[in-house]
Amino acid sequence: MRLLAALSGGVDSAVAAALAVEAGHDVTAVHLALSTAPATLRTGSRGCCSKEDARDAGRVADVLGLPFYVWDLAARFRAEVVDDFVAEYAAGRTPNPCLRCNEKIKFAAVLDRALALGFDAVVTGHHARLADGVLRRSVDRAKDQSYVLAVLTPAQLAGTVLPLGGLTKAQVRAHAAERGLGVADKPDSSDVCFIADGDTAGFLRSRLGAQPGPVVDALTGAVVGRHDGAYAFTVGQRRGLSLTTPAADGRPRYVLGLEPVSSTVTVGPREALEVEEVRAQRPRALTALDLPLSCEVQLQAHGRPHPCTVAADGDGWRISLASRVTRPAAGQAAVLYDGDRVLGSATVSG
Amino acid sequence: MAYLDHAASTPMLPEAVETVTAAVTAALSAAGNASSLHTAGRHARRVVEESRERLAAAVGARPSEVVFTGSGTESDNLAVKGIWWSRRDADPRRTRILASAVEHHAVLDAAQWLADHEGATVEWLEVDGQGRVHPDVLREAVERDPSDVALVSVMWANNEVGTVQPVRRLADVCHEFGIPMHSDAVQAVGQLHVDVAASGVDALTLTGHKFGGPLGVGALVLGREVSCTPLLHGGGQERDVRSGTLDTPAVAGLAVAAALAVERQPVLHARLSALRDELVRRVSEAVPGVVLNGVPVPSPDRLPGNAHFSFPDCEGDSLLLLLDARGVEVSTGSACSAGVARPSHVLLAMGADEDLARSSLRFSLGHTSTAADVDALVEVLPSVVERARRAVLR
Numbered sequence: 001m002r003l004l005a006a007l008s009g010g011v012d013s014a015v016a017a018a019l020a021v022e023a024g025h026d027v028t029a030v031h032l033a034l035s036t037a038p039a040t041l042r043t044g045s046r047g048c049c050s051k052e053d054a055r056d057a058g059r060v061a062d063v064l065g066l067p068f069y070v071w072d073l074a075a076r077f078r079a080e081v082v083d084d085f086v087a088e089y090a091a092g093r094t095p096n097p098c099l100r101c102n103e104k105i106k107f108a109a110v111l112d113r114a115l116a117l118g119f120d121a122v123v124t125g126h127h128a129r130l131a132d133g134v135l136r137r138s139v140d141r142a143k144d145q146s147y148v149l150a151v152l153t154p155a156q157l158a159g160t161v162l163p164l165g166g167l168t169k170a171q172v173r174a175h176a177a178e179r180g181l182g183v184a185d186k187p188d189s190s191d192v193c194f195i196a197d198g199d200t201a202g203f204l205r206s207r208l209g210a211q212p213g214p215v216v217d218a219l220t221g222a223v224v225g226r227h228d229g230a231y232a233f234t235v236g237q238r239r240g241l242s243l244t245t246p247a248a249d250g251r252p253r254y255v256l257g258l259e260p261v262s263s264t265v266t267v268g269p270r271e272a273l274e275v276e277e278v279r280a281q282r283p284r285a286l287t288a289l290d291l292p293l294s295c296e297v298q299l300q301a302h303g304r305p306h307p308c309t310v311a312a313d314g315d316g317w318r319i320s321l322a323s324r325v326t327r328p329a330a331g332q333a334a335v336l337y338d339g340d341r342v343l344g345s346a347t348v349s350g
Numbered sequence: 351m352a353y354l355d356h357a358a359s360t361p362m363l364p365e366a367v368e369t370v371t372a373a374v375t376a377a378l379s380a381a382g383n384a385s386s387l388h389t390a391g392r393h394a395r396r397v398v399e400e401s402r403e404r405l406a407a408a409v410g411a412r413p414s415e416v417v418f419t420g421s422g423t424e425s426d427n428l429a430v431k432g433i434w435w436s437r438r439d440a441d442p443r444r445t446r447i448l449a450s451a452v453e454h455h456a457v458l459d460a461a462q463w464l465a466d467h468e469g470a471t472v473e474w475l476e477v478d479g480q481g482r483v484h485p486d487v488l489r490e491a492v493e494r495d496p497s498d499v500a501l502v503s504v505m506w507a508n509n510e511v512g513t514v515q516p517v518r519r520l521a522d523v524c525h526e527f528g529i530p531m532h533s534d535a536v537q538a539v540g541q542l543h544v545d546v547a548a549s550g551v552d553a554l555t556l557t558g559h560k561f562g563g564p565l566g567v568g569a570l571v572l573g574r575e576v577s578c579t580p581l582l583h584g585g586g587q588e589r590d591v592r593s594g595t596l597d598t599p600a601v602a603g604l605a606v607a608a609a610l611a612v613e614r615q616p617v618l619h620a621r622l623s624a625l626r627d628e629l630v631r632r633v634s635e636a637v638p639g640v641v642l643n644g645v646p647v648p649s650p651d652r653l654p655g656n657a658h659f660s661f662p663d664c665e666g667d668s669l670l671l672l673l674d675a676r677g678v679e680v681s682t683g684s685a686c687s688a689g690v691a692r693p694s695h696v697l698l699a700m701g702a703d704e705d706l707a708r709s710s711l712r713f714s715l716g717h718t719s720t721a722a723d724v725d726a727l728v729e730v731l732p733s734v735v736e737r738a739r740r741a742v743l744r
Contacts, residue, residue, distance in 0.1 A: 028671070028675070067671070067674060067675065069667065069670070069671055071667060072667075072692075076743065109743050112741075112743065113668070113741045113743060116737065116740040116741035116742075117668060117671065117672060117737060117738075117741045118672075118737060
């Protein structure tokens with residue numbers, strides 16, 4: 001096959017490209033320039049946006065003997081991922097930008113362009129298994145990224161090659177070292193790549209401005225603190241609430257809800273966060289789902305699966321959980337699994 | 351393979367390779383620093399000074415006017431910053447830089463840096479739809495206040511679209527007001543007749559790898575009466591304007607290449623012009639709707655090896671990738687450090703919109719180009735363009 005390898009400059013995409021070459025494919029490499037003002041050097045462990053990462057990607061291509069190009073997708077990334085990220089927070093939800101980037105950039109803009117240019121598929125370094133249109137978790141459960149790929153359509157998956165799903169991260173690093181790839185020891189990227197210092201609240205403040213409002217106790221209705229912007233909070237958050245009035249029972253309080261119009265943050269005890277049911281919109285099934293369906297659902301990128309029953313709920317899903325779970329923030333993905341196999345996903349609405 | 355990117359770098363001339371090789375080989379037995387006073391040093395110095403004379407003769411300058419540097423970029427920076435500092439120091443009112451809007455980044459960014467850090471004001475001289483600075487535009491800008499202009503910088507010929515500037519007439523305007531003029535002639539030497547004295551420019555940039563010399567060596571031809579503050583301080587090896595031990599083999603290779611390239615320039619010009627005109631004709635036939643940017647051909651006002659097209663509804667990146675995969679090597683313009691193709695400031699200054707600017711490719715011919723290169727391009731181009739049109743992101 002003619003494959004287009006997306007090289008981030010990290011170890012995973014490097015080894016994915018190497019394995020594709022060794023499998024006999026005709027591979028061309030691209031690095032996606034996603035930042036309109038890339039930093040010269042990488043900061044901390046964040047990968048994929050600096051010129052240093054672009055250079056690392058280019059060096060991987062050199063070592064593997066691949067043609068290498070940089071594709072400037074910064075404008076699209078800003079519009080589809082960064083602006084969406086800000087708008088979602090402004091609306092009181094907690095988006096997953098990696099998932100959005102996969103859905104709108106890597107497996108949309110890049111894949112479309114690759115197919116149009118005559119490539120058969122895009123190869124990436126995501127940790128998940130993909131064969132015959134079936135998406136499964138990586139054998140390395142701790143590094144599994146099937147959750148952020150579950151949003152892809154069957155057509156998108158048909159144009160995708162994921163060589164790393166059968167390898168642990170340690171094996172990936174060993175492969176890189178054996179092949180003389182300089183990125184073998186590069187730290188894993190983490191957090192949000194376009195927020196260089198990791199200060200999400202500060203980033204949102206710079207984009208949305210201060211929107212001060214009250215922190216209200218859900219049980220008593222009393223104002224127990226003030227905040228500079230509800231967007232800085234996520235449902236389930238406990239730290240950083242700076243409450244001026246302690247709870248009557250002295251127990252910690254958690255963010256229960258965000259009301260962007262009145263800029264109100266509601267807090268309460270942990271039990272109030274627990275739910276038996278989750279609603280989700282914009283469902284995407286990777287296989288025909290016979291609802292109601294008993295399966296498992298994962299509600300966070302690094303969460304664990306929960307046994308559940310999924311029923312139709314208008315255009316969306318009503319997910320009934322076998323036991324109470326911490327309520328997921330609106331905007332997160334609810335991904336359905338049958339064992340290791342991804343069945344589909346939808347966006348948590350409440 | 352068809353290499354159509356001579357404007358980025360052209361193959362070295364065999365004679366230049368021999369010269370560099372001989373000089374490097376000589377270093378096995380004698381380590382000559384051209385600044386040393388002993389025999390080995392004198393030998394290296396002799397090589398450097400003979401090279402200086404040879405280069406000066408090739409471009410119509412005096413030996414004392416040749417300042418060897420490490421690159422065209424260094425020469426441009428030295429001219430723009432060095433002359434600006436010197437002029438400003440002599441008269442603090444002189445802070446204004448007039449430069450064309452289509453300069454290479456080595457001039458653009460050097461001038462912008464002076465504006466951002468040193469209190470310079472920069473005026474970008476507008477160009478016409480073919481990328482040309484009209485002497486009247488320069489005159490109008492100067493006459494607004496001749497006393498505050500530190501220098502003028504207008505390139506000899508544009509690296510992207512190949513437009514040749516009316517350098518002599520621009521220099522005349524400058525001299526009427528006693529203002530020094532710099533010209534980046536990186537693309538011109540070897541392709542056009544370049545005579546520094548006849549052109550009237552006070553400072554001229556050239557670099558070896560554009561005319562068959564080695565990479566990593568260039569020169570600033572700096573008029574004897576032009577004062578220039580150094581960028582690099584140290585031993586003052588080059589007229590106290592540029593410090594650093596010279597790369598003797600590279601300097602020798604540069605001079606040999608310059609002498610040969612200039613000697614062969616009239617013949618090369620005729621041959622490349624004809625080949626380029628053929629390329630333009632065949633590309634225009636093969637790809638309906640293609641737009642030739644810059645000066646229409648045939649014309650003496652265009653670099654003979656340059657053809658620059660916009661392919662409407664395509665992205666230059668896609669065209670480059672597809673051509674590269676088919677063995678045809680071209681450029682989308684000047685690449686930036688991360689390898690990201692930005693819409694060309696040259697085309698934007700000429701009035702193109704961003705989409706058109708992003709849809710362009712430069713084909714540049716040089717001394718090794720043949721009709722087979724044009725054949726190879728024209729053979730694959732129609733299918734490449736068709737595919738690239740499908741790959742435009744919507």
